Amino acid sequence: MAEAMVVMSGIGRACLLVAVLTAVPFSHARADVVIGIAGPMGGSFADIGRDIKAGVEIAVATANARGGIDGEKIRTVSVDDKCEAETGAAVANQLLGKGVKAVVGHACTAAALPAGRVYAEAGVLFLSPAATNPRLTDEKIGTGVFRLAIRSDREGRAIAEYLKASFKGKRVAFVHDGSVYGQGLVEQAAKLFADDGGAVAMTESFTPGEKSQNNLIGKIQDAAVSAVVMGALQADAAVIAGEVRARGLDAALIGNEALALSEFKALAGEAAEGAVFFLPTVDKSRPEAVNLLLALEERQLMPTDTIFTAHAATEAAIAALANGEDLPAEAAFLRKPGANTVLGKVVFDGKGDWRGATYVPQVWRGGAFVPLR
Structure with missing residues (x-):
């Protein structure tokens, strides 16, 4: 009987403890x-x-x-x-x-x-x-x-306005990597430049990722242009810039914001000097x-x-x-x-x-x- 009372009192204490704990509100830590x-x-x-x-x-x-x-x-x-x-x-x-x-x-x-x-x-x-x-x-x-x-549809307009101010009456080549971004940017800039009376010498696509763009550079050389507008990522733009300069062409190089990346400068080396590109600025x-x-x-x-x-x-x-x-x-x-x-x-x-x-x-x-x- 005493043993039963000990068991019962233990159970009672446990129940009492549960009752007390459930009655006291917890202070939960807030989640981040x-x-x-x-x-x-x-x-x-x-x-x-x-x-x-x-x-x-x-x-x-x-x-x-x-x-x-x-x-x-x-x-x-x-x-x-x-x-x-x-x-x-x-x-x-x-x-x-x-x-x-x-x-x-x-x-x-x-x-x-x-x-x-x-x-x-x-x-x-x-x-x-x-x-x-x-x-x-x-x-x-x-x-x-x-x-x-x-x-980016405002970038093409910015490029066209720059061309109008700096290359009025001069022949300009437009080249792109065939991507939605590169092609869209270049075609928009070329159209706006042409609408303002600019001379679009060529609009050409190229295969991205190539170690050489020799065929494309040959077309640029034959077109006798004063500027080349590139719709390309940094590695391809560096290849084009390097080969344009290697052929002794002095055409201005104009690109999109990928030219701001350190990889373009590292790959293009001295050919990056003087390259113009457009960055969103705040x-x-x-x-x-x-x-x-x-x-x-x-x-x-x-x-x-x-x-x-x-x-x-x-x-x-x-x-x-x-x-x-x-x-x-x-x-x-x-x-x-x-x-x-x-x-x-x-x-x-x-x-x-x-x-x-x-x-x-x-x-x-x-x-x-x-x-x-």
């Missing part, structure tokens, strides 16, 4: 708000992936120092999309599995489009700081898809940018446009998450009133485009590129 970072973290476009990652991480660190989002800390998780469509969709699903509330990244439209569809279906906010192809927003893949990069002189510039100095990073647009995209994402209960509300906030960022007030149009950047010509001089004056 996760923001995904996506981009090419290796290979030919690693410069861009590095800059996207740096811009996001600095913005998140600043936000956390101010209390995060409603007291919840923000953390990041990054993935390498390799600038490929299949990989883009795969890593988008990986990020969803890690519970991301927003994604900043995807520089290449090939990866951004399929990834954007994944985010749209899941109701996750997506802002690209670098994908320029109009398709990203023109195809309306989701209400929560936004871009801080300038649309205003980095605003007072709001001071802390970002200091952080970049600490990290020994150049203040590139991609870092600035990635930082601003992250600020916009954080503001949207703080002001919206779901994706439609977050998207509505970004369209109006918009978010305060290092680039000033960022507001997106109905498609999801931001129009705060312009294309500015740059030129390689003495081992570095500088704005063309």
Whole structure:
């Protein structure tokens, strides 16, 4: 009987303990708000992936120092999309599995489009700081898809305006790698140049990835042109530049933003000198940018446009998450009133485009590129 009483008293104490524990409310730790970072973290476009990652991480660190989002800390998780469509969709699903509330990244439209569809279906906010192809927003893949990069269809117009000012009455060759981006850019620039009375000597495609473009260079030489406009990635542009100069041709070399990558300069060597290309340019002189510039100095990073647009995209994402209960509300906030960022007030149009950047010509001089004056 005593043994029974001991057992019963033990059970009673256990029940009492359970009752007390269930009556006392637990103070649960809040889960972090996760923001995904996506981009090419290796290979030919690693410069861009590095800059996207740096811009996001600095913005998140600043936000956390101010209390995060409603007291919840923000953390990041990054993935390498390799600038490929299949990989883009795969890593988008990986990020969803890690519970991301927003994604900043995807520089290449090939990866951004399929990834954007994944985010749209899941109701996750997506802002690209670098994908320029109009398709990203023109195809309306989701209400929560936004871009801080300038649309590439404005680049062709910038090239045509430069040609009109600098090569009026002179013959110009237009060559491209057959890609959606390269061909579209070159054909748009050629048409606009011709519409303004410019002399289009030739429009020619070439096979990308070749170690030599001897046949193409022969056609350029025969056309006796004063300038060559290239719609090509950095490695192919370097081959063309090197062979143009090797033949002693003094035609001006004009390209797209891929010529800004360090790989182009490394591969082209001296042939890169004087090459002109167009970069989307944002205003980095605003007072709001001071802390970002200091952080970049600490990290020994150049203040590139991609870092600035990635930082601003992250600020916009954080503001949207703080002001919206779901994706439609977050998207509505970004369209109006918009978010305060290092680039000033960022507001997106109905498609999801931001129009705060312009294309500015740059030129390689003495081992570095500088704005063309």
